[in-house]
Amino acid sequence: MLTRILPLLLLLAWNTAAARGTYQEPVDFLAETFGSDPPAPGVIWMRGDVRDTTTDILGHRYPSLRVRYWGDRQRSAWILEEIGKDQPITLGLVVNGERLERIKVLVFRESRGWEVRHPFFTDQFQGIGLTGELALDHSIDGISGATLSVRALKKLARLALYLHTVIPANDSP
Amino acid sequence: MTRHKKQSRARLLKSLYMWHRWIGLTAAAFVAVLSVTGLLLNHTGELALDSQHVHSPVLLDWYGVQVPDEMRSFTVGQHVVTQVGDSIYWDTTLIPQLSAKLIGAVDFPEFVVAAVEGELLLFTHSGELVERLGGAAGVPAGMQAVGISPRGTLAIHAAHGFYQTDDMFLEWQETDTLEAEWMRAGSPAPELRAALEQAYRGTGLSLERVLLDLHSGRILGSGGIYVVDAAAILFLLLAISGIWLWGKRRAGIRAHQQGKHARQP
Numbered sequence: 001m002l003t004r005i006l007p008l009l010l011l012l013a014w015n016t017a018a019a020r021g022t023y024q025e026p027v028d029f030l031a032e033t034f035g036s037d038p039p040a041p042g043v044i045w046m047r048g049d050v051r052d053t054t055t056d057i058l059g060h061r062y063p064s065l066r067v068r069y070w071g072d073r074q075r076s077a078w079i080l081e082e083i084g085k086d087q088p089i090t091l092g093l094v095v096n097g098e099r100l101e102r103i104k105v106l107v108f109r110e111s112r113g114w115e116v117r118h119p120f121f122t123d124q125f126q127g128i129g130l131t132g133e134l135a136l137d138h139s140i141d142g143i144s145g146a147t148l149s150v151r152a153l154k155k156l157a158r159l160a161l162y163l164h165t166v167i168p169a170n171d172s173p
Numbered sequence: 174m175t176r177h178k179k180q181s182r183a184r185l186l187k188s189l190y191m192w193h194r195w196i197g198l199t200a201a202a203f204v205a206v207l208s209v210t211g212l213l214l215n216h217t218g219e220l221a222l223d224s225q226h227v228h229s230p231v232l233l234d235w236y237g238v239q240v241p242d243e244m245r246s247f248t249v250g251q252h253v254v255t256q257v258g259d260s261i262y263w264d265t266t267l268i269p270q271l272s273a274k275l276i277g278a279v280d281f282p283e284f285v286v287a288a289v290e291g292e293l294l295l296f297t298h299s300g301e302l303v304e305r306l307g308g309a310a311g312v313p314a315g316m317q318a319v320g321i322s323p324r325g326t327l328a329i330h331a332a333h334g335f336y337q338t339d340d341m342f343l344e345w346q347e348t349d350t351l352e353a354e355w356m357r358a359g360s361p362a363p364e365l366r367a368a369l370e371q372a373y374r375g376t377g378l379s380l381e382r383v384l385l386d387l388h389s390g391r392i393l394g395s396g397g398i399y400v401v402d403a404a405a406i407l408f409l410l411l412a413i414s415g416i417w418l419w420g421k422r423r424a425g426i427r428a429h430q431q432g433k434h435a436r437q438p
Contacts (some may be wrong), residue, residue: 065302
């Protein structure tokens with residue numbers, strides 16, 4: 001009995017440990033998005049309405065006072081973090097014409113919910129935008145056992161779409 | 174059934190009742206501990222058990238939560254950034270979600286910059302995090318020291334050379350050499366050290382950890398698991414003996430009633 005269960009337990013432990021980690025360095029994500037010469041970064045300060053709206057979207061204040069982005073009002077890339085259960089999940093997001101072009105889990109530190117990194121899940125966000133109430137305008141199918149990670153990704157998708165709208169006009173960061 | 178057999182069965186039943194009672198009394202303490210800890214752990218999120226910390230010196234000593242001897246401090250204006258173990262403190266406040274080697278900290282008019290392995294952390298002068306900068310923001314790899322460049326901006330000595338940045342930390346410039354005022358670590362003042370020791374021990378053990386260990390028995394070390402295993406076996410014995418006694422009692426009552434009916438005219 002033990003000889004049957006032990007390999008399964010070892011496989012499970014290995015799988016969980018292997019699921020944590022850096023899937024893509026943020027700098028490589030930017031290079032993949034913009035080519036070898038990414039645009040200079042700009043920053044959005046979490047002040048006034050931006051701070052309040054961000055707090056509404058996340059359900060708490062963003063952990064830093066300013067957020068960096070690359071690009072302009074047409075196409076922008078963001079590297080954002082949100083805690084799933086205990087640890088922050090680092091996400092790379094590209095917004096193009098107020099719709100999500102792609103999202104990618106760059107660093108996953110949680111012990112559960114790592115399934116959100118797979119394209120079968122992240123591809124659902126492609127082409128999604130915001131409603132007037134700052135909700136996603138298409139539903140996202142969840143993953144059982146990864147509820148908190150799914151929730152974190154949905155929040156960051158909304159946040160990136162919102163922050164894209166507050167990039168200053170004629171911005172050349 | 175002979176009288177001898179009847180007496181023997183009565184003795185067995187009496188003995189089983191006695192065992193059932195003693196197993197029940199022994200298991201009661203375990204039932205209480207497992208029920209209370211289980212109930213609390215079921216609501217870890219709502220009760221925020223993972224962010225509440227145990228301050229009892231007895232428990233902290235039991236878990237071996239000790240303060241590392243070495244503390245490295247950098248003074249930034251009126252504040253001090255200190256590394257204690259893997260944790261980094263702004264004065265005596267733990268900087269959350271950060272576990273890395275502190276390389277240095279520099280005070281600028283706009284921000285305070287703390288450099289850790291692979292990242293720069295920008296703080297306001299009141300200790301609020303402005304931004305975390307990593308490789309994507311241009312922070313060079315292999316930082317060894319940070320300081321103030323001759324033009325008053327952040328200077329970095331990294332694995333592949335020297336760098337300096339602009340006032341807003343948006344652009345980086347690489348140079349071959351850089352005569353900068355490099356920051357050196359010192360030891361915290363005795364009062365700060367004492368406060369940091371208290372803060373470090375105070376955040377070293379979460380309530381969730383203690384409850385989990387109470388529930389699994391690990392609070393007593395590796396042997397504690399076997400104590401809880403023994404309790405689980407006691408519960409099983411209690412259930413089996415309870416069902417068996419209930420069946421016996423029911424059969425006895427039924428036999429008694431049948432005999433009563435048979436004797437009636």
